[in-house]
Amino acid sequence: MTLIIVDQHKHQKFDETYYHSNSNPGPIFPKLIGEHKTDICIIGGGLTGISSALNLAETGHSVTLIEGMRIGAGASGRNGGQIVQGYSSDIEAIIKTVGREKSHLLWSLAQEAIEEIDRRISLHEISCARQVGYLFAATKNSQFKLLKRISEKLKNTFNYEATSVIERDTLKNWVKTESYIGGLLDYGSGQFHSLKYLYGLAEAAANIGVQFFENSKAIQISGGDTITVTTACGSVKAKTLVVAGNAYLKGLDNTLQRKISRVTSTVGVTTPLSPKQINSVLPGGVPVADCNNILDYLRVTDDKRLLFGAGADYLGRETKNKKRLIRNRIMKLFPQLNDFDLEYVWNGFIAATRNQLPEITCSQQNIYIAQGFSGHGLALTGLAGILITEKINGISERFDIFASINHQDMPSYPYRNPLLITAMLINKLKDLYH
Numbered sequence: 001m002t003l004i005i006v007d008q009h010k011h012q013k014f015d016e017t018y019y020h021s022n023s024n025p026g027p028i029f030p031k032l033i034g035e036h037k038t039d040i041c042i043i044g045g046g047l048t049g050i051s052s053a054l055n056l057a058e059t060g061h062s063v064t065l066i067e068g069m070r071i072g073a074g075a076s077g078r079n080g081g082q083i084v085q086g087y088s089s090d091i092e093a094i095i096k097t098v099g100r101e102k103s104h105l106l107w108s109l110a111q112e113a114i115e116e117i118d119r120r121i122s123l124h125e126i127s128c129a130r131q132v133g134y135l136f137a138a139t140k141n142s143q144f145k146l147l148k149r150i151s152e153k154l155k156n157t158f159n160y161e162a163t164s165v166i167e168r169d170t171l172k173n174w175v176k177t178e179s180y181i182g183g184l185l186d187y188g189s190g191q192f193h194s195l196k197y198l199y200g201l202a203e204a205a206a207n208i209g210v211q212f213f214e215n216s217k218a219i220q221i222s223g224g225d226t227i228t229v230t231t232a233c234g235s236v237k238a239k240t241l242v243v244a245g246n247a248y249l250k251g252l253d254n255t256l257q258r259k260i261s262r263v264t265s266t267v268g269v270t271t272p273l274s275p276k277q278i279n280s281v282l283p284g285g286v287p288v289a290d291c292n293n294i295l296d297y298l299r300v301t302d303d304k305r306l307l308f309g310a311g312a313d314y315l316g317r318e319t320k321n322k323k324r325l326i327r328n329r330i331m332k333l334f335p336q337l338n339d340f341d342l343e344y345v346w347n348g349f350i351a352a353t354r355n356q357l358p359e360i361t362c363s364q365q366n367i368y369i370a371q372g373f374s375g376h377g378l379a380l381t382g383l384a385g386i387l388i389t390e391k392i393n394g395i396s397e398r399f400d401i402f403a404s405i406n407h408q409d410m411p412s413y414p415y416r417n418p419l420l421i422t423a424m425l426i427n428k429l430k431d432l433y434h
């Protein structure tokens with residue numbers, strides 16, 4: 001693979017993560033200066049934007065991608081690294097929301113999303129610590145019953161055979177805690193280093209002609225048949241626009257983000273642990289997430305650190321004491337792990353929809369938007385890139401499955417904040433008592 005360094009300019013500072021410290025700097029791109037013309041302009045250099053760019057360029061379009069900070073500075077470079085089957089909403093809820101027939105289509109598309117990651121890794125030879133295996137953990141009986149039902153439904157209705165139920169007595173082979181009472185092991189899900197993956201996709205896209213610009217925040221979108229996207233130092237004229245700013249797209253055009261709300265989650269990464277310490281917490285080597293509404297998600301990285309994510313602020317505020325939050329969650333789950341330091345902690349913003357299915361749609365014929373992956377975007381963003389490309393190339397069927405999902409608006413001001421705070425409290429209570 002060739003490393004493309006177009007311009008060594010100074011980059012806007014952003015809060016870097018373990019992922020940024022643990023990978024090479026990735027390809028570096030110049031700032032947009034002056035007027036540019038292209039078939040397709042993409043706003044946002046996360047996995048949605050870059051996957052779309054790569055797919056679109058492969059099918060012959062000229063593509064310009066503008067990123068406000070550095071590529072991978074948003075959620076795609078600050079997540080839990082867990083590649084999870086399906087959607088944030090469980091399969092029973094999806095059947096209720098979209099009906100039986102559409103739920104089958106959605107399920108097969110979600111599987112394709114994970115296959116796409118593996119296809120891209122192999123095609124572009126991306127080294128990103130990809131591993132399979134995943135554990136959904138139940139903290140109470142009602143959750144364990146749901147996991148068992150889901151496993152049956154996936155086997156019997158969706159022909160998905162990769163899960164097995166783990167009873168309490170064998171759970172400690174995977175995760176050593178008194179907090180979980182059972183789990184569901186899934187060999188269709190897994191983990192990876194999402195930022196290395198993103199850099200690999202960006203290099204592949206740049207190699208086939210995608211023009212990337214960093215430090216080039218879109219400040220205005222205007223036009224009809226031809227769209228003009230303006231930044232502080234330049235502009236891009238395009239026939240089609242793909243908006244891929246997700247939870248980080250703030251203030252550009254509020255009408256595009258009525259269906260999503262921005263939720264803060266916090267991640268911490270320890271210094272490398274000894275084999276004995278790892279064995280005392282996650283001996284099975286697979287990532288774990290509990291089934292709570294405000295969940296803990298954790299895994300051991302390939303350089304043997306515990307990566308632990310927790311918390312959810314529905315108003316999208318910065319967490320005040322990130323280190324304390326993560327340390328307390330780790331100590332609650334693993335009181336036996338007393339000798340560790342948190343080397344990295346950071347916040348990231350998740351875009352969530354009300355039904356927890358992503359919003360992949362098109363407004364005014366030539367403006368596409370993909371957002372609201374609701375904490376499940378590592379695989380679904382790649383799918384969004386495929387479906388948007390199909391639609392732009394005149395193949396509508398699969399794109400339309402998502403576009404036809406009815407997403408409800410998030411509450412608007414002045415009701416928004418009180419309602420979101422209430423929802424957060426209700427979810428906390430449900431996690432404790434239901």
Ligand SMILES: Cc1cc2nc3c(=O)[nH]c(=O)nc-3n(C[C@H](O)[C@H](O)[C@H](O)COP(=O)(O)OP(=O)(O)OC[C@H]3O[C@@H](n4cnc5c(N)ncnc54)[C@H](O)[C@@H]3O)c2cc1C
Nearest residue numbers: 044046047048068074075076079080082218245348377378
């Ligand atoms: C803490 C955390 C943990 C997570 N854990 C997981 C997980 O374990 N598994 C999972 O599947 N998903 C997880 N997610 C969700 C997943 O990371 C996201 O769904 C996914 O990365 C979204 O990718 P994206 O490209 O749509 O958005 P992003 O990666 O956020 O990219 C959007 C980009 O757009 C840019 N941008 C915004 N506005 C503008 C503008 N005006 N002009 C130019 N550029 C702009 C931003 O700078 C940003 O780089 C997590 C998210 C967070 C925050």
